[in-house]
Amino acid sequence: MPELPEVETYKRYLDDTSLKQIISSIKVNDERVLKTEKKEIVRSLEGKKFDKSNRHGKYLFVDLDSNCIVMHFGMSGDLEYYDFSEEEPPYSKVLFIFANGNALSYISIRMFGWIDITDDMDAYIKKIGLGPDAYKMNFDDFQKALEGRSAYLKSLLLNQDVLAGIGNIYSDEILFQAGLHPKRKANTLDDKEIKLLFNKIKEILEFGIKMKGDLSSYPDEYLISHRRDDQICPACGSEIQRISISSRHGYFCPKCQDLS
DNA sequence: AGCGATGTTCGCCG
DNA sequence: TCGGCGAACATCGC
Numbered sequence: 001m002p003e004l005p006e007v008e009t010y011k012r013y014l015d016d017t018s019l020k021q022i023i024s025s026i027k028v029n030d031e032r033v034l035k036t037e038k039k040e041i042v043r044s045l046e047g048k049k050f051d052k053s054n055r056h057g058k059y060l061f062v063d064l065d066s067n068c069i070v071m072h073f074g075m076s077g078d079l080e081y082y083d084f085s086e087e088e089p090p091y092s093k094v095l096f097i098f099a100n101g102n103a104l105s106y107i108s109i110r111m112f113g114w115i116d117i118t119d120d121m122d123a124y125i126k127k128i129g130l131g132p133d134a135y136k137m138n139f140d141d142f143q144k145a146l147e148g149r150s151a152y153l154k155s156l157l158l159n160q161d162v163l164a165g166i167g168n169i170y171s172d173e174i175l176f177q178a179g180l181h182p183k184r185k186a187n188t189l190d191d192k193e194i195k196l197l198f199n200k201i202k203e204i205l206e207f208g209i210k211m212k213g214d215l216s217s218y219p220d221e222y223l224i225s226h227r228r229d230d231q232i233c234p235a236c237g238s239e240i241q242r243i244s245i246s247s248r249h250g251y252f253c254p255k256c257q258d259l260s
Numbered sequence: 261a262g263c264g265a266t267g268t269t270c271g272c273c274g
Numbered sequence: 275t276c277g278g279c280g281a282a283c284a285t286c287g288c
Contacts, residue, residue, distance in 0.1 A: 003266055032284090058267080075267050076286080091286095111284045112267055151277055159277095160268080167266050215266080247280055249264085 002058055002073035002113075004135055004165030005208030010079045011055045014062065014104065017081035019050050022099040033093045033108055035116035044069070044117055045096065056125055056133050057164025067119040074112025080105045134165040135205045142198045146186060153189075153197075154182035154245045166201070169215065169224060170208065172250050174200050176223035181259040182243055182250050227251045 002010070023045050028038055044067055051063040060071045071077075080089045084103040088095070092105040094115060106115060118124040132141040145162050156162055157171040166174070175182050178200040180193065189197065211217060218224045221234045231240040233253035243250050 006266075072267085074284095075265060109284090109286065110265085110267095149276085155277075158267095169266050213266090244279095246278060248267095 002075070002077055003167035003170050003208070003213070004055075004058060004133075004205055005170070005211070006213035007055055007058050007060055007073060007165075008135070008209050009212045010073070011053050011060055013079055013081070014050070014053055014060070017102075018096070018098070018104045019052070021049060021102075023048055023050070023096055024099045025097045027095040027097060027103075028093075029095070030093045030111075032111060033106070033114050035114050040117060041069070041115070050096075054121060056121075057130050057160055058167070059125075059128075059130070059164075061118075061121045061124075067117055068121055070116040070118055070121075070124060071106065072113050072115075074108060074110065074114070076109035077113035078107040080107060129161045130164040131160065131162045132164065134163040134201055135209070137163070139195070139198055142201075143194065146189075146194065149186040151186055152182060152245055153180055153184045153186055154248075154250055156186045157201075158246070158248065163201075165205070168248050168250065169227065170204060172227060172252065173223050174204050175257060176252060177204060179256055179258075181257045182245060182252050184259060223251060223253070 048064045054061045061068050089105045091109045093108045094106040096104040157166045236255050238255040
C-alpha cells in the first residue's frame with residue numbers, strides 16, 4: 001500500500017525494529033524481486049547491520065557499512081518484523097534474519113516491488129531521475145519543479161520526475177482539497193494557487209503520515225473516503241466523477257474543482 | 261470468471 | 275523536449 005505516507009510509515013517501522021542488529025543471514029524466497037545478483041545482496045548484508053534509513057519519495061534506502069539497499073514497494077509491498085521461529089508472513093519474498101532471532105520480511109504480493117543495492121544514494125536518485133521529495137521539499141523546490149511544466153495537474157503530481165512520493169490516491173485528495181481540477185494545466189496556475197497547492201501537498205502528506213497511511217480510517221470529509229462510483233461530495237453534495245488521465249483512474253468533484 | 265488495482269516503464273504519436 | 279495514451283509487467287481479491 002505504498003505512497004509516500006505508507007513508505008514513511010514503513011521507514012519508521014524499520015527504524016523502530018531493525019536498526020543496529022547483526023544480520024545473520026538472508027533468505028530469498030523469490031529472486032525475481034532482486035534487481036541485483038543474489039550473491040551481491042548476501043555479501044553486502046551478512047554479518048552487517050542496518051545503520052540508518054532514508055526515504056525519498058516512495059523509495060526506501062537502508063544504509064549498511066559501505067553501501068545501502070534500496071527498496072521499492074510497488075503496489076502491494078510491506079514490511080513485517082516477526083519472530084523467525086514463527087510462521088513466515090504470507091508473500092514474504094526476502095527475509096533479513098537477525099542474530100536476535102527476529103526477522104524483517106520484505107513482502108510483495110503482486111511482485112511490482114523490488115530490492116536493489118547501491119553505494120551512493122544521491123547518485124541513485126539522480127540516475128532514476130526523481131524530483132524532490134514531496135514531503136521534505138520547500139516552496140522554492142516546488143516552484144522550480146513546476147517551471148516550464150504544462151501537464152495536467154494530476155499527471156504532474158503523479159510524475160515522480162517532478163515530485164517524488166505522490167501516487168494516484170493522494171493526488172486526488174490534494175487536488176480535491178485545493179479545489180483544482182485534475183485536468184487543469186500546470187502552467188495556468190497563478191501565484192496564489194501555486195502556494196495553495198504547495199500547502200495542501202504538505203498538509204495532506206503530513207496527515208497521511210499521522211494516520212500511518214491507513215486509508216480506511218480517513219474522515220468522511222476527505223475525498224479518499226469517497227473514491228468509488230456513485231459517491232457524493234462531502235463538501236457540496238455533487239456527484240463525484242471518475243476521470244481517466246494517462247490511463248489512471250482519478251476521482252474529483254466537478255463543482256468544487258472547477259476547470260477554469 | 262473477468263476486471264481493476266496505492267506503481268513504473270516503454271513505445272508511439274502530436 | 276514535453277506530454278498524453280495505452281500496453282505491459284504479476285497476481286490477488288472482489
